[in-house]
Amino acid sequence: MGYSEKDLLEHLKEISLLNETIGLAHWDMTTGMPDKANEQRGEMIAYLSGLSYELNFGEKMTDLMTYFEDRTNELSVLAQQAYEVAKKEFDLNHKIDKESYLGFQKALTQAHGDWVTSRESKDFNDFKASLSELIQYTKQFIPLWKKDEVTPYDVLLNQYEPGMTVEKLDEVFKTLRTGIMEIREKIASEGVVPRTDFLYRHVSKEQQRQFVEKVIADLGYDLSRGRLDDTIHPYELTLNQNDVRITTRWAEEDFQMAVLGTIHEAGHGLYEQNINSEFAYTPLASGASMGIHESQSLFNELVVAGSENFWKRQYPVLQDITGETFEDIDFETFYRGLKQSQASLIRIEADSLTYPLHIIIRYEIEKMIFNEEVAVEDLPTIWNDKYEEYLGIRPENDLEGILQDSHWSGGSFGYFPSYALGYMYAAQLEHAMNKEIDIQTTLASDDYSAIIEWNKHHIHQYGASKKPNWLIKQATGEDLNPNYLLTFLKNMYYSAYQIEA
Amino acid sequence: MGYSEKDLLEHLKEISLLNETIGLAHWDMTTGMPDKANEQRGEMIAYLSGLSYELNFGEKMTDLMTYFEDRTNELSVLAQQAYEVAKKEFDLNHKIDKESYLGFQKALTQAHGDWVTSRESKDFNDFKASLSELIQYTKQFIPLWKKDEVTPYDVLLNQYEPGMTVEKLDEVFKTLRTGIMEIREKIASEGVVPRTDFLYRHVSKEQQRQFVEKVIADLGYDLSRGRLDDTIHPYELTLNQNDVRITTRWAEEDFQMAVLGTIHEAGHGLYEQNINSEFAYTPLASGASMGIHESQSLFNELVVAGSENFWKRQYPVLQDITGETFEDIDFETFYRGLKQSQASLIRIEADSLTYPLHIIIRYEIEKMIFNEEVAVEDLPTIWNDKYEEYLGIRPENDLEGILQDSHWSGGSFGYFPSYALGYMYAAQLEHAMNKEIDIQTTLASDDYSAIIEWNKHHIHQYGASKKPNWLIKQATGEDLNPNYLLTFLKNMYYSAYQIEA
Incomplete structure (x- = not known):
């Protein structure tokens, strides 16, 4: 099946609008959401993350990323640049299975709640389990993220600052x-x-x-x-x-x-x-x-x-x-x-x-x-x-x-x-x-x-x-x-x- | 294809979580969103409304509503009640085509912005076009909503207060x-x-x-x-x-x-x-x-x-x-x-x-x-x-x-x-x-x-x-x-x- 530049840009726009939605949910969670709504907000963000996973790594995105791999010359300069940035992100994460991805999103919400609790008790023990879980997920993802980096931590550095070691x-x-x-x-x-x-x-x-x-x-x-x-x-x-x-x-x-x-x-x-x-x-x-x-x-x-x-x-x-x-x-x-x-x-x-x-x-x-x-x-x-x-x-x-x-x-x-x-x-x-x-x-x-x-x-x-x-x-x-x-x-x-x- | 109560409740939960998301977007829009973000918020809400339309009136929902029509006895009391409320809403709106539905959602966002503007100018003329559009959409929907109501306005009354005429x-x-x-x-x-x-x-x-x-x-x-x-x-x-x-x-x-x-x-x-x-x-x-x-x-x-x-x-x-x-x-x-x-x-x-x-x-x-x-x-x-x-x-x-x-x-x-x-x-x-x-x-x-x-x-x-x-x-x-x-x-x-x- 063939795709046009319009198809690509529309799909990227959907991703962008969904990111915006998830961003709003996070902003609200940290600027005055009622105290007792944490669990429900976790459900909302988990649901939106499921949609996000599908948009970012599902069939349509895979098709688009594959289709344009050898056809960037069919795209305008802006669409080419957008494709390259999207492709880099896609290559980074599409190997993570959906279950792990959603599990990680849920663990993030839990960790935010536990971090807030632990700050109140001033006790790291209330955050320890959540932090361990996030570290375990990250260690599980590093081999999937790895390209030519020398050490596991290099893989993480490279995500935030390309080329840093x-x-x-x-x-x-x-x-x-x-x-x-x-x-x-x-x-x-x-x-x-x-x-x-x-x-x-x-x-x-x-x-x-x-x-x-x-x-x-x-x-x-x-x-x-x-x-x-x-x-x-x-x-x-x-x-x-x-x-x-x-x-x-x-x-x-x-x-x-x-x-x-x-x-x-x-x-x-x-x-x-x-x-x-x-x-x-x-x-x-x-x-x-x-x-x-x-x-x-x-x-x-x-x-x-x-x-x-x-x-x-x-x-x-x-x-x-x-x-x-x-x-x-x-x-x-x-x-x-x-x-x-x-x-x-x-x-x-x-x-x-x-x-x-x-x-x-x-x-x-x-x-x-x-x-x-x-x-x-x-x-x-x-x-x-x-x-x-x-x-x-x-x-x-x-x-x-x-x-x-x-x-x-x-x-x-x-x-x-x-x-x-x-x-x-x-x-x-x-x-x-x-x-x-x-x-x-x-x-x-x-x-x-x-x-x-x-x-x-x-x-x-x-x-x-x-x-x-x-x-x-x-x-x-x-x-x-x-x-x-x-x-x-x-x-x-x-x-x-x-x-x- | 057969469905279980779990399938029904999971689908209704997705609808509920998406409604919650759209609700948050509206709340934010009316409690301090930056002035100049109105158009972008319209895009976000239009996107979410598209997802909402699919969940509420798409194939999966149609299948679920049809499947349980003669099988409510397979459901728990709570699921039966939930089905009935969902079915009523489904029957009300599934005849509206997606284009009109999304057009109406977009018109609503525009109307909110124009209403705010017209309040500043104290001039109904700044709101007139938007209001006309909303009235036209509503008049277009009334025949689709109509059951046994006598007048068009009865159809609207009945939506907010069942049985009212x-x-x-x-x-x-x-x-x-x-x-x-x-x-x-x-x-x-x-x-x-x-x-x-x-x-x-x-x-x-x-x-x-x-x-x-x-x-x-x-x-x-x-x-x-x-x-x-x-x-x-x-x-x-x-x-x-x-x-x-x-x-x-x-x-x-x-x-x-x-x-x-x-x-x-x-x-x-x-x-x-x-x-x-x-x-x-x-x-x-x-x-x-x-x-x-x-x-x-x-x-x-x-x-x-x-x-x-x-x-x-x-x-x-x-x-x-x-x-x-x-x-x-x-x-x-x-x-x-x-x-x-x-x-x-x-x-x-x-x-x-x-x-x-x-x-x-x-x-x-x-x-x-x-x-x-x-x-x-x-x-x-x-x-x-x-x-x-x-x-x-x-x-x-x-x-x-x-x-x-x-x-x-x-x-x-x-x-x-x-x-x-x-x-x-x-x-x-x-x-x-x-x-x-x-x-x-x-x-x-x-x-x-x-x-x-x-x-x-x-x-x-x-x-x-x-x-x-x-x-x-x-x-x-x-x-x-x-x-x-x-x-x-x-x-x-x-x-x-x-x-x-």
Whole structure:
């Protein structure tokens, strides 16, 4: 039987609409669904996942993927690109039988519920069984996913960042860790520790919301095509280009968390909103990789919200919204306070300097899970030991430790390194952008559009139509280079800690 | 090919899960979806509606409905009841071709968007084309829906309230209208008009929310199996028995609207939460009819929130939450103020005495649309003329007039009379309940469970497994009788207006 381009695009549109539906079910589950509806929502998502399996790996999709394998020349450029991305996903998963696929989807829902429960009890034991099940499923899938990767964990890394390996990451993370340790030692021995008490003054949720909605709009995130909600673990979720949702967690005695968190998620949102609209309803309408996605959220968090010039404009706005709260805090004190670096237990509250260490810990543990034989019940102790070794502090309970992240409960093993890649990409993009645009002058102005447009032009517009390494090389003229990040961090922290470079 | 009960119940469960998904998409669309995502949401709902059509009227369903037609004796009692409800719905709609069905779903999404737009412009012209399209579709469907009904509009009435006809309603509404007019004349000539200025004092949304969440919990609505959100037009929507959502619209200078509105919607929610849980994932897990559903919301609004004893307990709570706002208003003044009756333009803001007149107007217009030939562009004038005739006031724009309700934009023609039936059923239930339970003493106490349990026992638990007339006769010992409502309204309003009965 023959197929036309229209058949292919219509099928991909159905997949896209069903993904959107499942996305909405997940968003709702994490932003206010009634407590007791978890089991029923599991049934709904299991049902939709069954439909999704059929669309993604059933007869029609198999026929379409086979038919066009030697006929991509019959397709328009856009349809060719869409076919390639769809084919890659198809090849990855069509070997998984439907029973395992649906079992995994159901295990994910169970794991989300157990993770929430275990956070309440602060006890890893309430999550252990679910986590083991997800690990078992993943180990069962790895041989089916494997192409030419060397180790099992390489297979997982490759899914989030094509071409990434344990060999490369071991080296890059060694450079990063050493460099960060040097900076930490230098500021500990020579730096003037910034004053930070005022960062914990009460700022109401409403005040924070007013401020961040203004800031993320300035940064190009379009709230008429998105929304900002409350959740436990912040994320960005795209239903479609006109419905790109971000979430945050507010702490009234620690306004930084939601302010920086929202600026971060808005970076993800901005990326999705700016993808070429012709890619709508195809698999091209998403990011190029998790690492590239993080480069955009971290560009916002690190380059923009890490900049003294940015805060020179925005601090008066915050002061205005918060009344007398920061009346006695001058700009220099405020900015240096923001740049304080301190070992902390919670990744999403970590400063930019220590953050990569949190990632390295998770990377090493994931490597142990998939490349070595480690007992799941030993993981909390391993986690705590590594925090003590790398950051000098030890969690007092599992909520401060291994239960803090949602990734594993979502079955996302191999995702964490993307954050560190995002840091390195962001600094590398900043270096390249600065050759064409005076970033600091732009951030000192009331119009950030030059920066937004540069990222849109070099990264956003392409969606998933290009590979990460193509994008980085095209945008910066070279491959991934971790030294830009170390230089960036040195400049920022030495200045905040009043150290001569 | 043979089928088992399991096959039937599994198919009905799929339908139920897909309905839940579509329900979530609608809920989200009306409670905060980004403004610009309307078109995309239309695509999503159209896709899901296509799946729904296939499940409800496709080959599998046709086979199942045919197979069990003469074999209901092979089924358990529950499956028999579920089959009967499903078969009725199947017979109603399977004659509609898929193209028309999907076209109608798409027209509904368009109409919702146009209705929202027209409310902003206050101009019926922005909604006219959509409304005409929905009317045309409905007129096209009526011959397919028709069984033994006499007039086209009877066909619509029968869908919401089985057995209801224009002939019956014309008579009942004549009795109601005459009776209400007499009460209105009497309180106008002999009554002491209550003081009401304090009803428009500022009560913040947060204060209102705190109060109503307490009240609806007292009344048995379980917020751990539900949630309360903001919308333009309030409604209750059941995803499943553990996820029964209600919505409201807050007015800070008119707290009555959201307070009474939420108590009303909680009555719907309570009904759905109390349906026999064995009915889950079958068509039995819903109300018996729209009229019966309204009897439960209106029982809350009319019998409970209309009671002096209820407010004797709840007014001090409201006073406590609102600080000094009502410090100078004694209980008698407060309660009489709530009971003021005044002609108004907006149905959902109307008091219990004038409310049925708003319904009679809509009933007469719907009858004109489907049983006579009336031009859609003439409807705003007809609407306004009727308000002038029955209530003595005339809308100044379409937002105050024909654009106020969401029902027509949702394709629900023939629904409005359910509200008036709900009033009559509620008063009739109150009369019967009072023979077994001293309602006023219960409302004066801090435990309403006797009332909640009576309604649960006589109405809620049955879900859709029984017909409206069976329920009313079983609960009250007689068929629908409009005189209980007139007696109830007389007692309530004569007392509030200090008239000797």
